[in-house]
Amino acid sequence: MDIDMDYERPNVETIKCVVVGDNAVGKTRLICARACNTTLTQYQLLATHVPTVWAIDQYRVCQEVLERSRDVVDEVSVSLRLWDTFGDHHKDRRFAYGRSDVVVLCFSIANPNSLNHVKTMWYQEIKHFCPRTPVILVGCQLDLRYADLEAVNRARRPLARPIKRGDILPPERGREVAKELGIPYYETSVFDQFGIKDVFDNAIRAALISRRHLQFWKSHLKKVQKPLLQAPFLPPKAPPPVIKIPECPMPSMNEAGYLLDSPLCADVMFVLQEQDCIFAHKIYLATSSSKFYDLFLMECEGSPYLDETQCNRENTNTDVLTSHLETNSNSDEASLKSSDVKIPPPESSESLSMLEPESGEINSAARSLSSWGKGFVSVHKEMQVNPVSKRTCPVTVVKMDSSVQATPFKTVLQFLYTGQLDENEKDLTRLAQIAEILEVFDLRMMVENIMNKEAFMNQEITKAFHVRKANRIKECLCKGTFSDVTFKLDDGSIKAHKPLLICSCEWMSAMFGGSFIESSNSEVVLPNINKTSMQAVLDYLYTKQLSSSQELDTLELIALANRFCLPHLIALAEQHAVQELTKASMSGVAIDGEVLSYLELAQFHNANQLAAWCLHYICTNYNSVCSKFRKEIKAKSSDNQEYFERHRWPPVWYLKEEDHYQRVKKEREKEDVALNKHHSKRKWCFWNSSAVVA
Numbered sequence: 001m002d003i004d005m006d007y008e009r010p011n012v013e014t015i016k017c018v019v020v021g022d023n024a025v026g027k028t029r030l031i032c033a034r035a036c037n038t039t040l041t042q043y044q045l046l047a048t049h050v051p052t053v054w055a056i057d058q059y060r061v062c063q064e065v066l067e068r069s070r071d072v073v074d075e076v077s078v079s080l081r082l083w084d085t086f087g088d089h090h091k092d093r094r095f096a097y098g099r100s101d102v103v104v105l106c107f108s109i110a111n112p113n114s115l116n117h118v119k120t121m122w123y124q125e126i127k128h129f130c131p132r133t134p135v136i137l138v139g140c141q142l143d144l145r146y147a148d149l150e151a152v153n154r155a156r157r158p159l160a161r162p163i164k165r166g167d168i169l170p171p172e173r174g175r176e177v178a179k180e181l182g183i184p185y186y187e188t189s190v191f192d193q194f195g196i197k198d199v200f201d202n203a204i205r206a207a208l209i210s211r212r213h214l215q216f217w218k219s220h221l222k223k224v225q226k227p228l229l230q231a232p233f234l235p236p237k238a239p240p241p242v243i244k245i246p247e248c249p250m251p252s253m254n255e256a257g258y259l260l261d262s263p264l265c266a267d268v269m270f271v272l273q274e275q276d277c278i279f280a281h282k283i284y285l286a287t288s289s290s291k292f293y294d295l296f297l298m299e300c301e302g303s304p305y306l307d308e309t310q311c312n313r314e315n316t317n318t319d320v321l322t323s324h325l326e327t328n329s330n331s332d333e334a335s336l337k338s339s340d341v342k343i344p345p346p347e348s349s350e351s352l353s354m355l356e357p358e359s360g361e362i363n364s365a366a367r368s369l370s371s372w373g374k375g376f377v378s379v380h381k382e383m384q385v386n387p388v389s390k391r392t393c394p395v396t397v398v399k400m401d402s403s404v405q406a407t408p409f410k411t412v413l414q415f416l417y418t419g420q421l422d423e424n425e426k427d428l429t430r431l432a433q434i435a436e437i438l439e440v441f442d443l444r445m446m447v448e449n450i451m452n453k454e455a456f457m458n459q460e461i462t463k464a465f466h467v468r469k470a471n472r473i474k475e476c477l478c479k480g481t482f483s484d485v486t487f488k489l490d491d492g493s494i495k496a497h498k499p500l501l502i503c504s505c506e507w508m509s510a511m512f513g514g515s516f517i518e519s520s521n522s523e524v525v526l527p528n529i530n531k532t533s534m535q536a537v538l539d540y541l542y543t544k545q546l547s548s549s550q551e552l553d554t555l556e557l558i559a560l561a562n563r564f565c566l567p568h569l570i571a572l573a574e575q576h577a578v579q580e581l582t583k584a585s586m587s588g589v590a591i592d593g594e595v596l597s598y599l600e601l602a603q604f605h606n607a608n609q610l611a612a613w614c615l616h617y618i619c620t621n622y623n624s625v626c627s628k629f630r631k632e633i634k635a636k637s638s639d640n641q642e643y644f645e646r647h648r649w650p651p652v653w654y655l656k657e658e659d660h661y662q663r664v665k666k667e668r669e670k671e672d673v674a675l676n677k678h679h680s681k682r683k684w685c686f687w688n689s690s691a692v693v694a
Helices: 027-035 042-047 063-068 112-129 149-155 171-181 196-214 253-261 282-288 290-301 318-328 333-337 406-418 428-437 441-451 455-479 498-504 506-513 531-543 554-563 567-586 592-604 608-620 622-628 630-634 638-647 652-693
Strands: 012-021 070-073 076-083 102-108 135-140 185-187 268-271 277-280 376-385 392-400 485-489 492-496 523-525
Touching (some): 012 027, 012 196, 027 063, 027 076, 027 102, 076 196, 171 185, 277 282, 282 406, 282 498, 290 376, 441 455, 492 531, 498 506, 531 567, 554 592, 567 608, 592 608, 608 622, 630 638
Parallel strands (some): 012 076, 012 102, 485 523
Antiparallel strands (some): 485 492
């Protein structure tokens, strides 16, 4: 359809609307939102500026733009033609003002200078070129009044002037300027699609009223109203902050291996025939190997303390084992598949009970292991000097058979600590033999996979190894098995394991691994800590999961996690607290008081995400919370008070605007009633005078 056909259609009023204002106040975005129905996200709107003037040729070349230009306002069919203009003050805009029906004068509520220019420059220019044309004042970018300005500034162009909180203009500033100039005032947000229809519909009304005064014979313009009031925009509630859980700091396998090389808090010593001594930790070996678990469990069930003695009973079957190892030491890789090196089933039927000492040996300090398992000679307890802390402490001494050599045995222990095996290990054959003797079947299978060029299969073995290890660690924590430290708390005590704590918590590592006295003590007093919270912390350190105990006080757990420098546990506790509060709120339980009590405690203990959620809840429910807990609100810190005032919902500026809108609305309704009475009276007088004349 040709553009000129609108002028030829009867009772269709063509309105030329010129949009003016400073650069970057949102003129072109506003025009495109009306003419093209474009919708962009807030950050897309701010990241790029559209400096080009929107072409008037769009009405001729784009059918969609032409269709959207047609509207019906107060029963009058109109065709709205929008004209964009340059924002530079020195540019000549007289071509745009020619034959204009209405001017929309824009400013940005985030740019006070653009509002100052309304009076000092733009309104004077409009009245110079078109003195009788009606003008409407529009405050653009309304969404910046309640937006996160830090995020907005990050999304803006690098050289763009950052928006400051003090730059945001309240609604009354624009309304005062509009009242001073005697023109209507509206606000818009292209991002929220608010006010766009209000602006242009009332611009059309202003143009039609002006046209009605000049073309009084057009009867279809009699029903056109003067520009209507704009109801204030209630911003949406901000979404609640999402509790983000940082990546779980799993215990480092390298750190566990380092603990073997530098045996802090070691409680077991392996004595080899080469007079080599290797210190290790029961909890790592027992949770990784069923053989060592049974060995140390037997030792724990024996006498509580055995004096240092020499083992009086040697292994009588060492010759056979030594011969077996020497025979296979120089064999090729195929020897591992021979019939004499078969892997027994995981559930061995071999008796794991402690052997009864023979007659005359009941009081012996050492327990013979010759008939219990290959490679082991005896086990007993004695006092030893730790090579790292240089302190004397009780250690379980395990004497190994002469066939167990130091290098492959150390590799086996390294595997039990880390669950990993270096594919470039040199002596895989002897390593496999030692692994089979000690019944470390996972390692035996991994060696065989490497030798068969199938090392990729070891990943599944490693996963299964860690799953079993985690389950055994949970069991040891619950039962206190192989514990080497007892925490004395306000309401009880809990047994734990120093090596696991050293690898799981830097705070514990400093306490047990440094020069502190706790590194050699079997009891550690922790004041002002209850048993439930400490149990939850230990559960987390052992399993990296938060226990879901109903008796658990989340705030106490957060305080303890902050004390032990465990940010991941703090995040888990924050998530748990938010879930419980949300669940209670959805069930109809009043949580206002609980949220208020959580707020400053969460801030004090570095639970920043929980504090942010509490602030959000209080702000979005400010009226109800303040009506019940006004004193508690006033007692909060000045920073929190400032945050409440800035982010409360509904915002203060909206409440003021709503009051003003309702007041002006009542005044206008009274004016309309009075005007209708006046018109009725005039009609009655006219008909009476006509009747007298007749």
